[in-house]
Amino acid sequence: MIDEQLQNAERLVPVPSVGRPEPRAEVSAPQKAAGIASEHAEAVLEARGLNVFYGHFQALRNVSIEVPGRDITAIIGPSGCGKSTFIRCFNRMNDTIAGFRAEGEVLFQNQSIYERRIDVVEVRRRIGMVFQKPNPFPKSIYENVAFGPRINGYEGRLDEIVERALHRAALWDEVKDKIRQNAFALSGGQQQRLCIARALAIEPEVILMDEPCSALDPVATLKIEDLMRELARDYTIVIVTHNMQQAARVSDWTAVMMMSEDRAGECIEFGATNEIFTNPKDKRTEDYITGRFG
Amino acid sequence: MTRTAFERQLLAVQEDMLVMAGMVETAIERGIEALKTRNVNLAQQIIEDDLKINRKRYETEDKCLELIATQQPLASDLRTIVSVLHITVDLERMGDHAEGIAKIALMLADEPPLKPYIDIPRMAQVGIEMLMGSLEAFKDRDPARARAICDQDDEVDALYEQVYRELLTFMINDPRTIQRATYLIWTAHNLERIADRVTNICERVIYLVEGHIEELNVSKY
16 A cells, blocks of 8 residues: 555656656666666776876876766865866876876776877767866857867768757757857856867767866856756766765765875775765765865 | 864754753653642643743754755764754654643543552653663764664563553453543553654664664564
8 A cells, every 4th residue: 555655656756857867776887896886887987096197296096986877977075186187087188298197097988098009089089078167269159069070070960960069068049049159258157068068069978077167156057067967868977076065966976086195196985976975984085075174 | 174163053953952852851750750749730831841842843953954054064964963853853752742641640630540650650761761871872973872772662662561451451340440541551652652762863873873774663552
């Protein structure tokens, strides 16, 4: 009787289009070490024993995490702990920094991306990135989105690609009548969604976001967060954020990074976001997220 | 970095909860006293004081909600606040049970006593010991103690059964005792419920420390 009532009650509850994924019946993959995982989730990206150096300075030490596919993974930690360095390793954005050296492995779909024969441009096409400050090109809205496909030699109907990318970035309705206007005329939040559309236009599989909302107001921030949840249906998202509430709201998995005594960044805990924020295992995580350290 | 103001507020809601527990303890003690001594004034006082217990619950709840809204507590801080919210609800209900005993004391005040009260005060005593122990376990963050306290609930259940059986024999032997015996069964039931609610507090202590809910007591009643 009660079971029946519960089933009926569940049918009465509207299913939101945007929100956290349903709790998984079985936990299996993403972090064997942590003993938890998600149902979609073969690891799409993986860092294995990653050490990063800038000259003699070690920026990351022995970082190992598996990023599950079509989920949102947040990287949190105090300033200077190597979050941005780490996320930028996932599409080799650090390569141009003088003295940068990586040891260990970064795997994308089980393929090491730091191997010599790897085409870096192709890596960055498949693993897109959105930065802290919206950085549209000084071009029209249309040209911003069309830029990627164009330089990648796409010869099909650009209009369709642009419209689809703007739709996916939840920006189409707001810009469809002024698509030839300069992108700088958009608000900060719209510019950031334009940058997301620009990243989507080249059909990446992973989107890396390095503090994508830190320059935005709360309303624009919530729009981006809603968008991220929507995008996580089709894309794997990794986000660096200083905003712990944002990590708690939006992500499925959270990696906590901390600086060791010699200032090298380490991943001290990785697990399901709800566990990290309600019952973390590591005392340092507890101290950090409760604001007693960091 | 520390969060001095937040920590002070977090401590304050826990202290409010402990103050409230003290009020409930007094209400239970006085309820039994009013029953035993047929003290109408004392019973009235308990009923009036229950409003203060209720008010304390809502004050504490307000403070907890304010902390959640303004401080975004996480991890053990969040579990502390959630535990306080739950425990104050249990305490408030325990206060209602004590008030129930006071109302029975009023109804029985003009009736001749049915029998000397032995098991009912014993139930109250064990319930109060459990209550105070559970709050010490909360203060000390001691899940082992919380688990041990739950075992005492069996003693309260056994006493309840004993009281029930005994009062049943009174009613069978002499139907004129039915009303008084029923009131006493209600009293014992209130005390049994109080002990059950203490086990809820113990479950919250475990949640607070270990981060998971563990059902400690599946009561017969």
